[in-house]
Amino acid sequence: MSYYPPPNQPPYGAYPPQGHPPPQGYHQQPPYPQQQPYGAPPGGPPPQQGHYPPQGQYGHPPPQQQGYYGAPSPQPHAGYHAPSPQPPYGQAPPPHGQPPYGQAPYGQPPQGHAPPPGPPGGPGFGGPPPGAYGAPPPGGAPMGHGPPAMPSLGYAPGQTAPGDYRQQCDQLRKAMKGFGTDEKALIAVLAPLDPLQMAAVRATYSTHIGRDLYKDVKSETGGYFEQGLLAVIEGPLMHDVICAHEAVDGIGTKEWMLNDVLLGRSNADLNAIKGAYEHKYRRSLIRDVEGDLSFKTADLFKAVVRADRREESVPVNPQAVEDEVRTLHGSTAGRMVNNIAEVSGILARSSDAELRAIDQGFHRRYNVSLEKHLEKEFSGHMEDAFLHMLRTATDPAMRDAILLEECMAGMGTKDERLVVRVVRVHWNRNHKERVKAAYRHRFGKNLVDRVRGETSGDYQRLMVALLE
Template sequence: MSYGPPQGQGQPQWGGYPPAGQGYGSPYPQQGPPQHVGYPPHQGGYPPQQGGYSAPPQHFGGPPPPAGYGGPPVLPPGQHPVGGPPPQHGGFPPQQYGPPPLPSPGYDPRAQAHGDASADADALRAAMKGFGTDEKALIRILSKPDPLQISLLRNTYNQRHRRDLERDIKSETSGYFRDALVALVRGPLLDDVHNVHEAIKGLGTKESMLNDVLLGRSNADMRAIKQAYQQTFQRSLEADVKGDLSMKTETLFSMVMAATRNEESTPVILAELDRDCSDLHRAMGGQIGTDQITVCSILSNRSDGQIRAINQHWQQKYHGSLEKTIDSEFSGHMKDALLLIVRRASDRIMSDAVQLEDAMAGLGTKDVLLVQRVVRVHWDRAHLDQVKRAYTHRYKKDLIQRVKGEIHNNKHYEGLMVACLS
């Protein structure tokens, strides 16, 4: 049976599976470049070129980027945006310019894929029914759906076979192969929720996992995560995270989880930009110590576009690197969190490439992080392609071959990771 988009909705689908008219449809029309799951789209990109590719174009200091790139316009000193005053500083609520953006694909429970997923649901049941498990079928079927399609497939399986797909996978598979399959079946929102819970439960905090999920998120996605966490665990995300962190780091994450960042439509006003850089410089250049609250307040409340502009303006004004200053003034979890905020805003594509390598570098593989980072990046195929090019550019090797060489001793785990990255 063919299962395509609903009548009157022949627009492109999120993700690359299956082709239009042969799979699950998408309920929303595509406008502009594809959205990146879990964060605003990055400006520019890494188009394939002979011999490599160039870094993403920078727009601060020149004309605004073309429409659809997601970057804020840059206004000269003294000029306020039409329709409202300049953005607020510190912990004050940001001004809104235009309607707030929708959550990323998979983060809005109201969004549903249309079509018929019964054939894939039946194939999944057949792969796990009876003696033995057809791991190749599980890999083939579960590695390709986009965020809305995986929700339709999971619901179809549960209703059609009166079983629970996640529970069946847990009972039929094991190890990191099982963990990756479960992450795929949950979809990006529920997987984020479970990863945050895993990061803070028990003794100690799994800081990298917490950073991966919560930092650099859009307001809409952060609100979705908080609501889904409450519904899943009947507890407040803010309260659970607060009880697991030290005082200053707790303050940073409280600001992050407040979901009051300036939206990406908020203009970059040069006078405000210069003031942010001056405030950051005073906060990190004093003789008596670092004003951590000022640094956290600015970086947690500015949009990605504004942080990109701050990063570049800092370089021009102080002839040094903002990242190096943060690295020298902070330590531990606070330093790692602030650096990730800046890196994700400045170049999300390269940041994701570096994080994938970090999960494999050194003695032993950080498999928990590798699974989460591969699954997270695979939800947006356009973004994934850019990450693979960025990885090759930085490390002079192919990402898929790197992953295969790192986990070659587990063929099903390796096969699933490769399928997610292909």
């Protein structure tokens, strides 16, 4: 079976082009017109499954393709067929002033959707920047950067879905009130919610019931089932913040968790995470991360957390890409000691579009994929970090499929990782379908069945519900 790289993607949190329904979930605005109206109880017809874009060639996306990665094709196609990410390498960039390939003008939301509001800024240590977490600094984008992307769905604190969620809150309270807990009811209400619906339910629970949903669920559940429910209730931004703190808190570092939360993210989302982290813990995220890592990995993450990647709105410069390709090869191949600083700098500052071009250019010039080259030249946490950044740009669905299998491969299940990664994937329903297709393509198995076989009880029911 032929394998095709993923479709052209906007930066995480960027609005999709006008005329196309925006995809749902963790990294994009949801296709509200195609789903139940906000305020209606969740649990309507499930999203279309098993339909993927037909095979395409570089620079020629399949006809009638809707949205970005994870968007269904009008016709069913077996297997995992992801179309080309961008025009052929070396093709002239869009005219000056025009948006990058396949994207709407930056700063303009799709019709019918206003930009997500943010909380008012506040003085004091760690207070959120003016406007919203992740908002660009006053004065516009830095020199050399294009117009910034919007934060992802769920990354603007205080933003909730419109509608009446008292019925869901009553169901949640009934499931936990009195003797015993109705775990199935908790799953049925919470698993279908998107980030803004979850925020609305939590806020409504506080005003309508007069109690804290997070505390109620925490007191009524336990184990990995509790961990999964609380991760859903926290929402994507605060779950990232809590994970980032947990990764560096105490003795030792959870490198995998730092990778999952911080690497391959847009500047807007990283700024949102930094602002919320400092607001919650009264500590600097960049100092905590740098102080918990060692040597070159600390330098890599320091560069990443600065959040000064080139934006996706900056057209790819073919000559600059060729220079980066040569630098990557010269910094690693045939050397006694790799120049990690140069590799880190390229991967940390390049946009996803640039990394895809670099990946293509590297393979064309040296007849080996950049991924295989990095696997050969590096090991340990540095190898994992580089591969995570590259795969985020070239194939995020396959990246997540591999990360999920890592949780279950070998003796025993890495349950904490599985919970974190399943919850993160579930926020974007279209991307989730891509991940399931990529998993079947790579491992020849059904992801939901695989997870079902590695878990049990209420924990199993929750993981399956989040993935279905």
